[in-house]
Amino acid sequence: MSITLTINGEEHEVEAAPDTPLLWVLRDHLGLTGTKYGCGVAQCGACTVHVDGVPRRACVAPVGSVAGKAVVTIEGVSGPEADAVREAWTELAVPQCGYCQSGQIMSAVALLKSRPSPSDDDIDRGMAGNICRCATYVRIRRAIKQAAGEGER
């Protein structure tokens, strides 16, 4: 069936069953491959996007459930928190293999939007659903603090 989606501010008409995972539609129908497939069962966070401003695991979000909502992916995330995260991530060279990083960044931006000055506990809790196989967690923490304006430069 035809479903109208708003992705990164643009409307898209896609032909998909409503229970198709949003991740499949983003990557295979729309070519937005910045959002990664990691585990497929909401255990790793690699597929994190924002739906109406709330972080959402695209691998377990049926596409029908996001029709009419504002979906933002790593390709379109913007605003002061996203700018600060991008700058900090680049400056600290956070990624190693990079596979998990779009999900890490989407979660970090969501965390900073609701906790502009996150404590270590806030970071632990807000980022607990994003796994990094290269264990870049120390740099991720530093980058979030730097993006919040509290890190060492």
Place this chain on the structure above:
Amino acid sequence: MSRWLPCALLMLAIGCDDCGEDEPEPVADPLPGTAGLRSVADFADIADEEARSVALFEEMGKVLTHPRCVNCHPIGERPLQRAGEPHQPHVVRGEDGHGAPGLPCASCHGESHFRTVPGNPEWHLAPAEMAWEGKSLAAICGQIQDPERNGGKDMEALLEHMESDALVAYGWDPPEHLEPAPGSQALFGQLARQWAATGAHCPPEPTGDVEGPAEASEDEVSPEAGEASAPTEKAE
């Protein structure tokens, strides 16, 4: 106002010893027992009202202590899942029961089930004061009647929560791979109403070596044998 006027006039006409009190009514049309939960009618032959009330609560306990209920009433800040294993990933209750900033419950739990991920529009954890993981039935019984620890509910509000709350209803309608709570919500609601109508008495505290209230952290909860294990990596 017009709804209540005839009732008030009737009370004046016939007199009333308990005016102003809302005594729970006994269940008039008991549902049959089903799916491991007995009917209210099965307790009718217990002559002593207090003993009947306790027996009804013990039957309710099959639901209250089932993982579909306990998992979201955890003693710690981390919910449980499946048969009572620590939730993966390591999410927490947060300030309002909807998870931590950056990792709300709604990150994964949508408005309906998706494959193995349960969903419900109201998905959230019970507040810490409503935690009963590991507690005795006696303790749970006292706790759920205490407005300080049940969200300020009087008995009628408590009964309505148990018999019609949309998230409580999830307990009997989980994804296929999860065992539902015993019986049905309607039957559970009837047991609760009959328990209230018989005085809402509580079972005695267990004695001797029987397990008491758990003060253990969630890390000490053992997964049940035979349960599929979840990934153990954490982002911390």
